[in-house]
Amino acid sequence: MRFIEKPSESDFVRDKFSRMPDDIYLLHIMHNIGAIDSERALPVEEIARWASMEKQRVEENLNKLVEKGYATLRVDSEVKRYFVTIDGIRKVLSIYS
Amino acid sequence: MFTWEYPPRIVGGISRHCEGLARELVKKGHTVHIVTLEFPGAPLYEERNGVKIHRVPIELGHPNFIIWTLLFNHFMEKRIAEISKNEKFDVIHAHDWLVAPVSISSKHYLGVPLVSTIHSTEVGRAQGLHTQDSFLIDGFEWWLTYESKRVIATSYAMKREIEEHFHLPSEKIDVIPNGIDVSKYEVNVEHEEVKKRFRINPDEKIILFVGRLVPQKGVEYLIMAAPKIFEQHPDSRIIIVGNGWIKDNLMSLASSTKYSNKITFLGFLDDRDLTELTLCSDVLVVPSIYEPFGIVALEGMAAGVPVVASNVGGLAEIIEHDRTGFLAHKEDPDSIAFGINKILSDPEYAHKLAQNAKRKVYETYSWEAVARRTIEVYRKAIGE
Numbered sequence: 001m002r003f004i005e006k007p008s009e010s011d012f013v014r015d016k017f018s019r020m021p022d023d024i025y026l027l028h029i030m031h032n033i034g035a036i037d038s039e040r041a042l043p044v045e046e047i048a049r050w051a052s053m054e055k056q057r058v059e060e061n062l063n064k065l066v067e068k069g070y071a072t073l074r075v076d077s078e079v080k081r082y083f084v085t086i087d088g089i090r091k092v093l094s095i096y097s
Numbered sequence: 098m099f100t101w102e103y104p105p106r107i108v109g110g111i112s113r114h115c116e117g118l119a120r121e122l123v124k125k126g127h128t129v130h131i132v133t134l135e136f137p138g139a140p141l142y143e144e145r146n147g148v149k150i151h152r153v154p155i156e157l158g159h160p161n162f163i164i165w166t167l168l169f170n171h172f173m174e175k176r177i178a179e180i181s182k183n184e185k186f187d188v189i190h191a192h193d194w195l196v197a198p199v200s201i202s203s204k205h206y207l208g209v210p211l212v213s214t215i216h217s218t219e220v221g222r223a224q225g226l227h228t229q230d231s232f233l234i235d236g237f238e239w240w241l242t243y244e245s246k247r248v249i250a251t252s253y254a255m256k257r258e259i260e261e262h263f264h265l266p267s268e269k270i271d272v273i274p275n276g277i278d279v280s281k282y283e284v285n286v287e288h289e290e291v292k293k294r295f296r297i298n299p300d301e302k303i304i305l306f307v308g309r310l311v312p313q314k315g316v317e318y319l320i321m322a323a324p325k326i327f328e329q330h331p332d333s334r335i336i337i338v339g340n341g342w343i344k345d346n347l348m349s350l351a352s353s354t355k356y357s358n359k360i361t362f363l364g365f366l367d368d369r370d371l372t373e374l375t376l377c378s379d380v381l382v383v384p385s386i387y388e389p390f391g392i393v394a395l396e397g398m399a400a401g402v403p404v405v406a407s408n409v410g411g412l413a414e415i416i417e418h419d420r421t422g423f424l425a426h427k428e429d430p431d432s433i434a435f436g437i438n439k440i441l442s443d444p445e446y447a448h449k450l451a452q453n454a455k456r457k458v459y460e461t462y463s464w465e466a467v468a469r470r471t472i473e474v475y476r477k478a479i480g481e
Contacts, residue, residue: 024342032165034158037137050160086137087340090365093108094309094341095162 023061024091026051027070031084031092038074041081098131099173099189099196099203103150106136109309110275110392111192111216114251116148117276121468123147130180132173132199151176163233170198177203188212188475194219194234197241210246210478214273215255217389220262221410222313224387239263246478249273249471251390252411258389271474274411275392276467279459281372282400291377294370295336295363302333302441305378305402307371307393308385310341315384315407318430320350320360325434327356330441333379335360338371375400380440380447384425384433388412395462398422398454403447405436421454 020028029051035042048058062082065071070088073080084092098119102112119129123146135141135152143150153172159165177199191200191213204211219226219234226232242248242263248270250256256270289299297303304326308314316337323335337347337360344362351360366374375381381397383406390411397404398415404422406412416422423436440447 020342021345024345028162029160032158032160032162034155087365089106089137090108090340091342091344093102094311 020095022053022057023064023068023070026053026058026061027065027084027088028092028095030071030082031089035083036089038081038083041074041076041083043079043081047082098129098192099200100131100133100192101169101195103131103133103152105139106134109216110390113392114214114216114275115192117278117464118468118471119148120146121276121464122472124465125468125472127472128184130184130186132176132180134169151180163230166195167198170196173199174202178206181207188478190214190471190475191241191245192216194237194241197237197244200241201244204244210480211244212247212249212474212478213241213245214249214251215242215259215389216251217255217387218258218262221258221387221389224313245269247271247474249474251275252414254410254414255389271470271477273467273470273474274415274462275390275395276464277392277395277399277458277462278464279399279462281368282376282396284372284376286373286376288377291373295361295374297334297336297361300332302330303374303378303380304333304335304437304441305338305375305381305397306335306384307338307375307381307396308383310337310339310344310347312343313385313387314341315386315428316343316347317350318384318428318433319382320347320354321430322434322437323351323354323356323360325431326437326441327359329438333359333441336363336374336378337361338363338366338374340365372400375402378402380405380437382433382437383407383412385409385412386428391415394422395458398451399458399462401451401455403440403450404454405433405440416454417457420450421457422450 033050034040044055044058048055070091071082072085073082100115102108104112104116122129130149132151135154141152153176155169157168186209189200189203189211193216200211218238219231223231226235242265250259250270250272251274253272256272259265260267292299306319351357381402381404383394385407388410394404394406394412394415405425406416407427408424409427416424418424425436426432
């Protein structure tokens with residue numbers, strides 16, 4: 001049996017998520033909850049819930065992601081639904097490999 | 098074979114490694130099933146070059162990456178349970194910790210030996226274990242090596258790391274390098290046309306970086322070397338190919354130099370574009386601070402492009418300094434600039450490095466050789 005040691009408090013300072021800009025953090029959340037194609041696109045409210053972020057801040061960051069080509073949207077019954085593009089998927093996966 | 102990435106899902110070197118190995122194993126008469134993750138636009142099942150590729154849809158997600166990983170491992174388990182109703186397997190081959198749970202459970206469920214290839218370790222990638230996630234990933238890596246009958250490392254540096262960090266017996270580990278498809282570099286490209294496509298002036302010399310834009314790749318040291326390079330070679334341009342979570346930081350760093358107009362970020366390129374751009378390059382730079390193998394260096398060598406690489410890990414095993422490439426000091430912009438300037442200033446030196454390197458790649462790193470040695474490991478694991 002090998003025990004996993006608990007990191008010290010100061011170690012968390014170097015957590016890559018804490019150094020990540022809001023938009024990339026949001027992209028990572030969208031990827032992990034499965035919004036990776038147009039059929040699985042999600043409205044702002046749902047993304048905000050998963051990310052525990054205010055709706056307005058989510059919207060601002062989603063706009064940045066769309067501008068950079070990492071996310072895109074489709075409009076369904078006047079509701080904007082966002083999903084991660086292929087470039088966005090590669091961006092997210094680079095964090096972990 | 099379990100892997101979280103398989104073309105067209107290309108994140109790092111694992112994807113191309115699995116593709117090259119699987120294709121060659123099939124050529125040698127073996128049946129290979131790849132169980133991997135879905136990717137937009139790719140079919141959930143296909144046979145390519147005789148390899149049976151199963152792409153598993155992720156039916157349920159979670160914001161936490163580790164939980165997400167455990168969930169997709171479960172969906173892979175579902176798929177292997179289905180496939181194994183009609184197929185009998187002799188060996189399971191896992192690639193890195195991301196598929197550790199499904200590989201270990203399949204080993205016990207199917208009663209066949211497990212072989213794992215460790216392409217890199219968390220402690221190496223993160224240069225230490227600094228977060229809860231890192232500690233857990235490290236635990237997964239240890240667990241995978243512990244449960245494996247044989248472990249494959251892609252370099253002796255990686256072997257030493259596994260032995261020391263996971264306390265694995267040396268005799269359980271085999272070293273098999275990555276392979277490379279040399280034939281894809283045996284094409285003629287029209288330099289002017291390729292440069293035009295990427296908005297590079299026809300007279301500009303290309304200093305190329307290819308890789309994920311993450312801290313371990315050390316791209317910032319190349320950018321910091323820019324002033325010393327451009328002072329001597331104003332007719333050159335740094336081209337950065339790839340994507341990653343520190344891209345914005347690197348672009349800011351490039352903007353802070355007075356040469357930002359000579360540093361181009363191209364993002365991810367498909368295979369054809371990347372091959373053609375590599376063939377048109379004057380020097381390939383691999384400034385990694387941690388590199389268990391360094392397949393990009395091999396690609397440059399196969400393309401006949403002189404390579405400047407950090408003197409770390411697998412790179413130091415692939416490259417012989419001043420004979421098959423230039424080994425620069427780790428995290429040292431001056432050393433990187435010195436190597437690049439030497440190559441750009443001395444065509445004879447550059448030609449010698451490129452020719453020696455090309456010969457070495459052709460002799461040592463073919464997929465045929467990698468597959469042959471991997472089959473030997475499978476045989477050891479099975480007990481033949």
